[in-house]
Amino acid sequence: MKWKGRRESRNIEDRRGRSNTRAVGGIGGFGLVAVLVVGYFLGIDVTPLLQDQGGGQRAPATEMTAADKAAGQFVSVTLADTEDVWAQIFKDQLGRSYTPATLVLFKGATSSPCGGASGASGPFYCPGDNKAYLDTDFFVTLEQQLGAKGDFAAAYVVAHEIAHHVQNELGILSRANEVRAQVSQAESNAISVRIELQADCLAGIWARAAQKKFGSIDRGDLEEAVNAARKIGDDTLQRNAGQYPNPHSFTHGTSEQRSRWFVTGYQSGKLGSCDTFSINQL
Known part of the structure; x- marks a missing residue:
């Protein structure tokens, strides 16, 4: 992916290298679920985070390495690409304007209206403040633990979280979450899968438009994104955790579904x- 020397987004809130308030007011709702699920699937010990439910303890400031700075620049350029692409798509396909999201970079732990976040919780989008949250160390996890290598695999992660903001802008996310709050856990999980697969599809749309607009995608980049989508499918994560895949517990979709919907968008x-909401067979 050709990203060096290109425009960086101004919508970056970089909390790395500063003291972080760890889980102010405790981890609630989405944040707690994210920590438990991702920690379980990736084999990460999240006990220290879950024990810190008291009152906004300050975590020590973390040192910014050269790798951290490079990752921040990469994310900033990728975010800028999403801003330009979605502004054009909203104008051309919807006849309306697009309001960009803010992306929060953190290292170790931070807080959000959706609950506390740590490296164990993985990247997520919080509709409470229209911000995406990312510990750039997740890129290391993506490559070394999950086997999804390459800068475009990392770009896919950013594009997927921004796709949730696109869903929020379109009113899809709020409507889906309203329904999820009124149904059983299994039905809620099924709706979550449709939300996530749609985000994968939207990430594919972004990749196509970015290639056309910036010529930034190198040979092999698309395969990196498709591979990343496969590596984080619910069935693959459960198998890697030593569990037998349980479709009723899926919240993001299978590896086949995630990669296929990304390609559909592309x-x-x-x-x-x-x-993804009006079809029976995903």
Whole structure:
């Protein structure tokens, strides 16, 4: 992926290298679920984080390494690409303007309206403040523990979280979450899968548009993103955790589904192709 020397986004909130308030007011709701699920699947010990439910303890400031700085620049350029692409798509396909998201970079732990976050919780989007949260050390986990190598695999992660912001902008996320709050856990999980697969599809749309607009995608980049989508499918994560895949517990979709919906978005480039809510067979 050609990213060095290109425009960086101003919508970056970099909390790395400063003292962080760890889980102010405790980890609640989405944050707690994210920590438990991702920690379980990736084999990360999240006990220290879960024990810190008291009152906003200050964590020591973390040192910014050269790798941290490079990762921050990479994310900033990728975020800028999403801003330009989605502004154009909203104008061309919807006749409306796009309001960019802010992306929070943190290292170790931080807080959000959706609950506390740590490296164990993985990247996530919080509709409470229209911000995506990312510990750039997740890219190391993605490559070394999950086997998803390459800068475009990392770009796919950013694009997927920003796709949740696109869903929020379109009113899809709020409607889906309203329904999820009124149904059983299994039904809620099924809706979550549709949300996540749509985000994968939207990430594919972004990749196609970015290639056309910036010529930034190198040979092999698309395969890196597809491989990343496969590596973080629910069935693959559960198998890697030594568990037998349980479809009723899936919240993001299978490896096959995630990679296929990304490719669907990439091949079509149209928002209408990402309607995961009106079809029976995902």
